[in-house]
Amino acid sequence: MNLKFHNKKITGILTVLPENEVNFDDEIDNYDFSRGQSMKLKLIMGYGKRRVVKEGTTISDLCVFGMNYLFDKNLLKKDDIDAIILVTQSPDHFVPATSHIIHGRLDLKQDMICLDINQACSGYPIGLNQAFMLLDQDEVNKVVVLNADIMSRKVSVKDRGSRPLTGDAAAITIVEKDSTDNIIYGSVNLDGKGADALIIPAGGFKMPSTPETAELKTDKSGNSRSLDHLVMKGDDVFNFVQKEVPPMIENLLAKADSSKEDVDYFMFHQPNKFMLKKLADKMEVSYDKMPFNIVENFGNSSGVSVPTTITYNLGEKLLTNSYMICIAGFGAGLSWASLLLEMGNLDFCETIDFN
């Protein structure tokens, strides 16, 4: 589905990274790789350092820390916030919504909207889409989009497909009304028939967690995981991304009457280095326009990986410059979504450590 928004803009992005850093070299013995294979895959896939939360740290902790940082620095005022959209697949509880927990911990006003959206790697463009729609309301002038996930807690330590790549993080994006005639183009797509390609089988109401669901079982590829863990059909996900993302971007650019050359940066979800390089090759986009350095430095933090890519690679540049940016997310659902927008002259664009 094609979307189009008028008179909206992003005015700030903050990424919050957990302070706990894990290095692939220290984890090699967990996985069923030969040492040579590990070293080769490290280069190809981008295995490196990952940021993960400590036991007991939740997404509301990361979000509240980041919000208080903005309040303390006078980059955001509590009373200016008209809505909070939290995009996550790792809520603090089933009930209530984690955005409400964050609302309470921050002591925000009662006259506002808070909602949680269950989305993973497509969560950045999907969360922004919802924010743009809310801004069409007369009384909504500023929306805070929170993307946060701590999926490292749901990945088996002996899952060589997902574990070396998975990181945790949160991001805060401020979206506001804009008086200039700025048009933002969007695209949202999904295929629920692929729902089992990325799934945590147990832990919900369909299959509650039990001692049996926690038992580790080894698959034919040598991965050991339980039904309580995230399971990814890596081949299926890889092929879905290569098949669906390039035509989505072609269509998005056509709707905006733009070309790839008009885009300064393709800020895409960061599943792994190999997948992104293949996407760039297929789309005939140069690697310097499509950064793929997040997995090796921080890990794949699901929907947070896009804002992390922006704050880490552009950071202060976005305070004084403006760029045409194409954003894309793709993953669980299956879902794939994108945005094309002019972004710049932000009030803040930085990466901080949680502590």
Next chain:
Amino acid sequence: MKKKILEFLTEIRPEFDFAESSNFIEEGMLDSFDIVSLVASLDEEFGISIDGTEILPENFSNVDGIYQLLIKNGVTE
């Protein structure tokens, strides 16, 4: 080119005799990580980028299949 393909396969999984196998996937000789490693080696060696939509296990089941994939992606003998 086929000799080079066999060299890379043996480098990735030295415990198997790829010349004697008719289906690397069915016989459990290559998994998805091996295919990723092989694609990276072939891309570098032949100066190409194998199309991501063609990185499917069935295209890596034997040397002839991999050879055809390289031809399709612009490699010439």
